[in-house]
Amino acid sequence: MAIEHFDVVIVGAGLSGIGAGYHLATSCPKKRYVILEGRDAIGGTWDLFRYPGIRSDSDMYTLGYAFKPWREAKAIADGPSIRKYVRETASENGIDRHIRFHHLVKRASWSSADARWTVEAEVGAERRIARFTCNFLFMCAGYYDYAGGHDPEFPGRASFTGRIVHPQFWPEDLDYKGKKVVVIGSGATAVTIVPEMAKDAGHVTMLQRSPTYVVSSPARDAMANKLREKLPARLAYQLVRWRNVLFGMFFFRLARKKPEKVKQNLIAMVKKELGPDYDVATHFTPRYNPWDQRLCLVPDSDLFEAIRNGSASVVTDEIETFTPRGIKLKSGKELEADIIVTATGLKLIMVGGIQIAVDGARKDLARTMSYKGMMYSDIPNLASAFGYTNASWTLKCDLTCEYVCRLLNYMDRKGTPIAVPKGDPAVAELPWLDFSSGYVQRARDVLPKQGATRPWRLYQNYALDMLTLRFGRIDDGTMQFLKPHPVAANEDRPEAVAAE
Numbered sequence: 001m002a003i004e005h006f007d008v009v010i011v012g013a014g015l016s017g018i019g020a021g022y023h024l025a026t027s028c029p030k031k032r033y034v035i036l037e038g039r040d041a042i043g044g045t046w047d048l049f050r051y052p053g054i055r056s057d058s059d060m061y062t063l064g065y066a067f068k069p070w071r072e073a074k075a076i077a078d079g080p081s082i083r084k085y086v087r088e089t090a091s092e093n094g095i096d097r098h099i100r101f102h103h104l105v106k107r108a109s110w111s112s113a114d115a116r117w118t119v120e121a122e123v124g125a126e127r128r129i130a131r132f133t134c135n136f137l138f139m140c141a142g143y144y145d146y147a148g149g150h151d152p153e154f155p156g157r158a159s160f161t162g163r164i165v166h167p168q169f170w171p172e173d174l175d176y177k178g179k180k181v182v183v184i185g186s187g188a189t190a191v192t193i194v195p196e197m198a199k200d201a202g203h204v205t206m207l208q209r210s211p212t213y214v215v216s217s218p219a220r221d222a223m224a225n226k227l228r229e230k231l232p233a234r235l236a237y238q239l240v241r242w243r244n245v246l247f248g249m250f251f252f253r254l255a256r257k258k259p260e261k262v263k264q265n266l267i268a269m270v271k272k273e274l275g276p277d278y279d280v281a282t283h284f285t286p287r288y289n290p291w292d293q294r295l296c297l298v299p300d301s302d303l304f305e306a307i308r309n310g311s312a313s314v315v316t317d318e319i320e321t322f323t324p325r326g327i328k329l330k331s332g333k334e335l336e337a338d339i340i341v342t343a344t345g346l347k348l349i350m351v352g353g354i355q356i357a358v359d360g361a362r363k364d365l366a367r368t369m370s371y372k373g374m375m376y377s378d379i380p381n382l383a384s385a386f387g388y389t390n391a392s393w394t395l396k397c398d399l400t401c402e403y404v405c406r407l408l409n410y411m412d413r414k415g416t417p418i419a420v421p422k423g424d425p426a427v428a429e430l431p432w433l434d435f436s437s438g439y440v441q442r443a444r445d446v447l448p449k450q451g452a453t454r455p456w457r458l459y460q461n462y463a464l465d466m467l468t469l470r471f472g473r474i475d476d477g478t479m480q481f482l483k484p485h486p487v488a489a490n491e492d493r494p495e496a497v498a499a500e
C-alpha cells in the first residue's frame with residue numbers, strides 16, 4: 001500500500017485536534033496536514049461521555065477556543081453543546097475535510113536520516129494497517145485511555161444481581177426511574193451524575209471513601225450575557241475570558257498561600273447550603289488542602305438541592321463487599337441498590353497509548369522530561385497538547401498550538417527540519433503533575449517528569465505561559481535545530497526495537 005506523506009500528522013479530533021487544525025491552517029497555511037482519529041466522531045471527551053447531566057466543570061469562556069467566542073447562555077455547558085461547538089469549529093473552518101476516522105494510531109517511528117516519522121494506524125474493525133509519513137507529529141489524543149476507565153475489582157462484585165455501570169460507557173437503555181442507585185466516587189463525574197439521576201431515580205446515594213471540595217457557581221454568567229448584548233461578540237468573549245483567567249489565577253494563588261483560610265471559606269459555603277444540622281465535617285471536609293486536587297464545581301447548587309430535598313444523600317465509608325442486593329460497608333452498614341455506578345475515575349495514558357521509537361530505539365515517555373509542557377527530551381519533532389490542572393484545558397492547548405506553529409515556521413526559515421529538546425541530566429527531576437488525586441498517583445509510572453528549572457518547569461500559569469510561548473525565543477539554547485543525519489541503530493541497547 002502506498003504511504004501518504006504530510007507535513008504534520010495530528011492524532012485525535014477532540015477539542016485539541018480541531019484547535020490544532022485551525023492554528024495550522026491559519027499560521028502555517030502551506031503545511032499539509034491530516035487528523036487521524038480512532039473513533040468515528042469529532043469531539044473526543046464530549047462525544048464519548050454520555051452519562052446523565054454530562055457537562056463541563058469549568059466555564060466555556062476559558063474552555064472555549066481563543067478564536068471562537070462561546071455564544072450560548074450557559075457558561076457551565078452540557079456535553080452536547082460543547083460537542084456542537086467543537087463540530088461547528090471543524091466545519092466552519094474546513095478542518096473536518098482533513099480527518100480520517102477509524103484510524104487508531106498504534107506506533108510512530110522517527111528516522112533522523114529522513115527527518116520523518118512513520119506513523120502506523122489500524123483502520124476500522126478489520127484493523128487493516130495504514131502507514132503515513134510526516135515531518136512533525138502533533139499528539140492531540142487527550143490524557144486518558146479510551147478503551148476503559150479505572151474500575152477497581154471490588155470484592156463480591158460478581159454476586160451483585162443489579163446492574164453495574166461505568167460512566168465512560170453509559171448504556172443508552174439504562175432505565176433508572178424509581179430505582180435505588182448508588183454512585184461510587186466523589187469526583188467531578190459523581191457530583192454531576194448524582195443530582196441529575198436524583199431527578200428520576202427512587203433515591204441516589206453518593207458513596208465516597210473521602211470527601212472532595214465542592215463549590216457552587218451559577219451555570220449562567222449574568223455579566224457575560226449582558227456584555228454580549230451590548231458589545232461585539234468577540235470583544236465580550238475576550239473580556240469575560242480574561243476576567244475568568246485572572247480570577248482563577250488569583251484564587252489558585254490564594255489557595256496555595258493561605259490554604260487554611262480558603263479551606264474554611266469553602267466549607268462555610270457548604271454549611272450555608274446544607275444547614276446547621278448537616279454533617280459537613282464528615283461528608284464535605286477533605287483531608288487535603290484546596291487545589292491539591294481539582295475542585296468540584298456544581299452549577300446552581302444542584303447537588304446541594306438534591307441533598308436538601310432528600311432525593312440524594314452522601315455516605316462516607318469504605319466498601320467491604322458487594323452483595324447480591326447492594327453494598328456492605330466496613331462500618332457494617334448496608335446500602336441497597338438496583339444500580340451501582342462506578343464513578344471511580346479515568347485511566348491516564350500518554351500520547352494515546354502509542355508506541356514511540358526514535359532511530360530504532362523504543363522510547364518510554366516516563367523516562368523523558370517534558371519541555372515547556374508539550375515536547376519531550378530527546379524526542380524530535382513531536383509535541384502533545386495538554387491542558388492545565390488548575391484552569392481550563394483549552395487555555396494551554398491554544399498556546400501549545402501557537403508555539404508549534406511558531407516552531408514549524410522557524411524551522412522552515414532556518415532550513416533545519418529537525419527540532420529536538422536536548423535533555424540535560426543536571427536538571428533535577430520533579431513529578432510532572434503535583435496533584436494528590438488518585439488518577440494522577442496511579443499514573444506515576446506512565447507520566448514524564450518535569451524539571452526544576454526552565455524550560456523544563458511547568459508553572460500551570462496561563463499569563464506566564466502566554467509570555468514564554470507566544471513571545472519567548474524559539475532558539476532557547478535547549479532546543480537543538482538539526483539537518484537530517486544518519487544515526488547508527490544500537491542493537492545492544494535494551495530498548496532497541498527493529499526498524500519498521
Ligand SMILES: Cc1cc2nc3c(=O)[nH]c(=O)nc-3n(C[C@H](O)[C@H](O)[C@H](O)COP(=O)(O)OP(=O)(O)OC[C@H]3O[C@@H](n4cnc5c(N)ncnc54)[C@H](O)[C@@H]3O)c2cc1C
Nearest residue numbers: 012014015016038044045056057058105141142352392393
Ligand atoms: C467527563 C469529563 C469532563 C471534563 N470537563 C472538563 C472541564 O470542564 N474543563 C476542562 O478544562 N477539562 C475538562 N475535562 C478534560 C477534557 O478531556 C478536556 O477539556 C478536553 O476535552 C480534552 O480535549 P482533547 O482533544 O485534548 O482530548 P480528548 O477529548 O480526550 O480527545 C482525544 C481524541 O483523540 C482520539 N485518540 C486518542 N488516542 C488515539 C490514537 N491512538 N489514535 C487515534 N485517535 C486517538 C480520541 O478518540 C479522541 O477523539 C473533562 C474530562 C472529562 C473526561
